[in-house]
Amino acid sequence: KRLVLIGPPGCGKGTQSPVIKDEYCLCHLATGDMLRASVAAKTPLGVKAKEAMDKGELVSDEIVVGIIDEALKKPSCQKGFILDGFPRTVAQAQKLDEMLETRGVKVDKVLNFAINDSILEERITGRWIHPASGRTYHTKYAPPKVPGIDDVTGEPLIQRKDDTPSVLKSRLEAFHRQTEPVIDYYSKKSIVANLPAEKRPEEVTKEVKKVLS
Ligand code: AP5
């Protein structure tokens, strides 16, 4: 399967991805995670991306398309993939179609995480992550056994720099202005499935499995 996950910040893309990945043995490509790794490593690409990310704006299409084009060449991505946070503009969606066409494949399904904006601030400000693994916790909805500590490794958890109410506002604006048109783009191809992303994580997982079965 070749899947695209679309939804606003905090809708649950990163939370559902590992479940889908394990169930269907797909590779998980999250442009946000890849960009944060480049920022942490202070690569030239990371230095360029950081400014936009800190402000909650989108990084240029050119940068993210380049990242995805490279990642899709990995042997582990040949059987199928989950794109989490890409494409986020119609131009990125068109580029993706072109890239896949040259490989003789296409996007099978787009999971649209439908959720009201008002819920997202609490999700975002309560999020803690284990940077090395990408494991995600929430102080209220998915607390770690020991506050601030990863359950598996015992290493400290961190909060994302862009997880503040003011940066969230810009991220949401970018979502509505630039990413919502991508849902229309895929709707015309009749491959969009809407998920009730406001429900509890296990409920959302059930819906995902229903859509993919
Ligand atoms: P990115 O990392 O993609 O961030 P985002 O889209 O804002 O999404 P998030 O990771 O914040 O949300 P999520 O849906 O993964 O939520 P999660 O599952 O963790 O992008 C960051 C930045 O990189 C962008 O702003 C941009 O600058 C740049 N960028 C990335 N891709 C780009 C692209 N293609 N083009 C240009 N720029 C790009 O859940 C959130 C919290 O809620 C967690 O604590 C979780 O435990 C909890 N939770 C999850 N589900 C539930 C539930 N059902 N009920 C209760 N709590 C829940």
Ligand code: ZN
């Ligand atoms: Zn995420």
